[in-house]
Structures are given as structure tokens and as C-alpha cells.
Amino acid sequence: MSTFGKWIESNIGFKALASAGAVAMASYYFYYHYLINKAADTIVPYTIPSNFDESQRKGEIRVKSLFVYPIKSCKGVQVDKIALDQYGVVNDRRFLLTHNNRFITQRVYPNMAHIEPQFSQDGKELIVTAPGMDRELRVPLDPAQLGGQQVDVVIWKDTTTAIDCGEEANKWFSEYFGKDIKMVTIGEGYKRRIEKQFFEALNYQDQSEQDKDKLQTSFCDGAHIHILSEASIARLNSLIRATRHQKHEKQEADLTVQTFRPNVLVENAFADEEDSWSTFDISGTTFKRVEHTPRCKLTTVDPNKGVIDIYGDNEPIRTLRQFKNINGQPVFGIVCIHEQDGRTISIGDTIKKL
Incomplete structure (x- = not known):
């Protein structure tokens, strides 16, 4: 075996692959890119995969794990099932933290990774804890129970009307961050369409403004739901x-699903296979891909330590920029909208490309 082949076997673990053919294909894939990188840090145009060897598939493509992120850019909650409504995943990114009425994220405040929301046993409250805070925060999930004032907030290019979660919540977060922070939620008066380019991806650009208004989204970055395998x-x-290895750098711990913050983690798909799904079904609910998920420096935040780019190597952005780059943007996973409200997705549900 070549020196590079030995390195592949010991460092990437291809002993675990099922067949010699799979080993050969995978070794060629990495060796090809290894040679490119050894010559220069060349950006390789990403080609969305389309052909897969079904004989190598281990079983039906299924939902392995489900996550909701009640407060944008804070820790997620792993759940057994998720419900869908007009804004996307119920209870997902329905709360937002703001400074001077503008949203904040881990891109600037990486210690948001330590803020941990959980749902109360009766499902009526959000319970929030964080290191250094001597008390938990409880916030009603029903905005009607807050009695808060309407406030205009800015999220990316959008200005929308949200509901202030009240003095207690604002004081709690201001204490944690050491500056004036407010917590807001979706309530009466909230409107935020999915991004304009998504209408084009769906061929909805000629729809009436009234029809476009039906495609609303929560405080997420773009659209309803994020899927990754x-x-x-x-x-x-x-x-x-x-x-x-090529750059003679120390090997660090592998990245986990928490780095990428999907709603749906998929099993039995081939690597990057989800990139080829334009329309697909999850147990009777139809989804349409609106974009391949753009990735930014938020993915360089260590979700356990709340530190940005802890190793100083800009991973995973550095590698994504080389190997999964679409029009200059590193991508990973897919952003989708669902066509039917009121449906539920559960762990174990099957996924079929349409």
C-alpha cells in the first residue's frame, strides 16, 4: 500500500468501509484532492452528486435525530418529533435576542453557545439556564401570556414586529452578557417572508403578493427547515x-452535529446525497429545497466551549471553501420549505426523493 494509502487507512478509518470497491473509490477521492491541495490551496468547483451505488446503501433513508433551537443562536433541544406550521418548525427560532433592537448571534457573541433552553414538562414554558447565572429564567411559550409591547426588530435586511418578552427576561440576559439585551418573540403583527431568491428557486416569482405572503418564516436565517446527513x-x-495532515497541523477532535445546527439529521444517505434532493417526501409531507445552506464563521464556534475559531484554522470554513463551494460561498446541508402545515415528523420516518 502506498504511503498515502497507509495514512488514509490509519487516519480516516476506511477499514470500516464495507467493500474493496468502496475503499478504492474513497481513496481515489481523497488522493485526488490531496494532490490538488499539495500543489496549492486551489478551490475545486463543487459538483452536486447525482449517481449513487444503491448496492452499497445500508437501508432506507430515515430521520435519525430531530432538533429545535427555541432561541436563535443558542443551544438546541433534541426531540423525538417536530410539528410544522406556517413559520416552519414549531418552537424553532421563535425567540430572538437583540441589542439596540438588532438581532445578535454567535458570530459576535460566541458565549451564546452556553445558553441552554429547555421545555417545561407541561410544554407551556421555556426554561433557560446559563453558566454564571444563579437562577433559571422561565418564559411562556404562548406570546399572548407575555402581555409584552410590540417592538420593531432588525434581522438581516428585514425589519419586523415582535413581542417584548418582558423586564424579567431582559434583565436576565442583560446580566449574562453585561450589556443591554432584550428578548423578543413572534406574536401578533409579526410578518417575515422567506428570502426573495427563494421565490425564484421555487418558480414563485410571478405569484401575487398575497400568495407570497403565505410563505412566512421565523427568526431563522432564511427559510423553514435545515436538513443534513x-x-x-x-x-x-x-x-x-x-x-x-497536508498542512502538517495537529489533528483535533471531529466536528459534531451541534456545530451545524440542523433540524433534521438523516441516516443511510450517502455523503452529500441530500444536496441532490430538490423535492422530497418525509412520511407524506412534501419538502422543496430552496438553497444549499451557506456557511459562515458561526460554524467555527466550539459549541462546548463557546469560543470562536478555537484552533485558529478557520475550520470547517477553510475546508468547505475548497471542496463545497457554490458561487464563492461554502455550503453544507440544505434549506427547505414544507408544503403542508400541521404535519409532524418523527424519528424513524422515511425520506424519499420525488
């Missing part, structure tokens, strides 16, 4: 290891 995460970790 565990195989894609495994491949990205392999590419990062190869990049670090």
Missing part, C-alpha cells in the same frame, strides 16, 4: 483531517 458530516471530518 450524518454521512456528510463524516466525510467533512475526513476532509478536514486530510487538510490538516
